[in-house]
Amino acid sequence: MNLIGPSLLAAGGRFAFAASAQSGNRPGAGVIFVAVNQQSLFFSADGAAPLPRRAFLRYAGAASAGAALLLAGCKDTSDDPTNNTATANPNGESVGLGSGDVALINLIQAGKQLSVELFRQLLLTPNNLSLTPSELGLLTAIRDQQRVQRDTLKAAANTNRTGTSALNIKDLPVDFASLTLNERTAALTAALSHLNTLVAGAAGGLRYASGGRTMTLLGQILSVDARHAATVARMLPTAALTDVTASGDARNRALRPSETATAFNLLITSGSRLLTGSLA
């Protein structure tokens, strides 16, 4: 098996965990073992047991390399009725994203599910879109790459699970009734808008990631999504070069996870939408 999941060993009130040090392209390099008291900031049952700053900083550096894995190794509460992701559900929606880094991975995975289906449908009638052979090739490549990203994110979420059931969101039924996919400008604008949401959602979501591996993975995907967006933008006569909040600013837009989920929900069938109650 090539998936190296976290090794989480409970020992009384303490955990020992093995984590691959954040090491860029050096898989398996620098495995460290760290013991952390369960009553520390990271493991406090109520999440509010502050340490003095100096003590926190001493622990934090060593603990953070494994924090994401450890958090991910905690019990999956997505099926737990007390989990916040399942409580704020006034409209009968059903898809919780999980918690911690896995929630971010699943949030972007939800967006990938939508983009794969969006580009699939868009390519069903390429003649309606008056696509050149070059454009058809580019959009097909984007669809294929989005699919690889979607499936990789599914695997990444599973890497973090410790239970027997997959910590993955289900396949989301799409509702593209609000989109016009059989006319060139409208269809490409819809595709660009969705890609822009993916980029802004990943950028804003990375604020909440705690693990270097998650940061890197989502950054790798964000980068390609931005390239996809630029590619679709070039097929539109008036699309902007960037997606920034102020002209000339080098910063891409950033969306909070709840904003990203809300945008995705516009394209998901009611009853299967993402729960946003506990998202930042």
Next chain:
Amino acid sequence: MQLLAWLDALGAVDSVPVSPISPTAGVPSAAPASAASRRAALAQLGRGALAAIPAVGAAFAATAGPGPRVASIVTDAFNLILRAAYVQQALLAQALARPTLVVPAPDRARLEAIQPILDNLIVQLSGSISLSGDAVEAPAAYDFTGNRNVAGGGPFSPFTSYEDFLLLAQVFGDTLSRTLINGLNTLGGNGLFAELLAQFLGTTSRLAADVRHLRAAIVPGVQPWPVDGDRSTLPPFFLEQVPAYEGEDSAVVYNVLDLTYTGEAAVLPEPLPARDVLTAAFDQPFPLTQSESVPTASLDRLLGQFRAM
């Protein structure tokens, strides 16, 4: 104090209120402005920055507590990104100012639109580093012929050959984006800086794709994204002498997921997509040597070739 000022400055431009994504995340929030939030941000900075230190460093940090190096690791990452941005900025500025370079009018308009965005990126990176109290790396003198010599004489003629110019602009543009991905790995756990770098990445990768679109018009096979290390569209110089896309052909993501595996260990469902699709689906960071937190060696090899001595 300088570090706190840095955090305050970053916080001041940050209008997004922060709270954990879920109660179980267990990650302290980084919020702007107040003393309490500064402390939280400092704690998170310490955690995020120290996370970049390999095992030995982390063990040392756990016993020694934070020191000046905490800021330096963050600024090392920022300075390396700045170094990559400088090169692209200088190439575009010098090339577009040369009457010897013939650039089609639509392409020129596109490239001139990229310039102020790069300028702003450099201003923001420099400003952030300055506020930390660490030194901002100055731009170098460049030899864009690739000969490390103020007199030039290298294999490229970017100020007379539009094809050469676009080749270098592609390489440097992609390098900038890849360095930002490295930065995300370095800053893992620090929300403020991670979001900022991710925002920069969103913009620079769009610009990099745009340059690739321009090059695709004159070089068959160029895609808006790197494909399998771009072997089919690069000259031998960038494949052998100075490997510009070192590590970009990797199909391993998340450090542990090898996309090429099949069967029981497969990451992806069958049928496995072609390698071109796998490698195009993810932009890769530069590989690190055992002692590095930021990819200094890779960038020195690549960009050093264009630094005038």
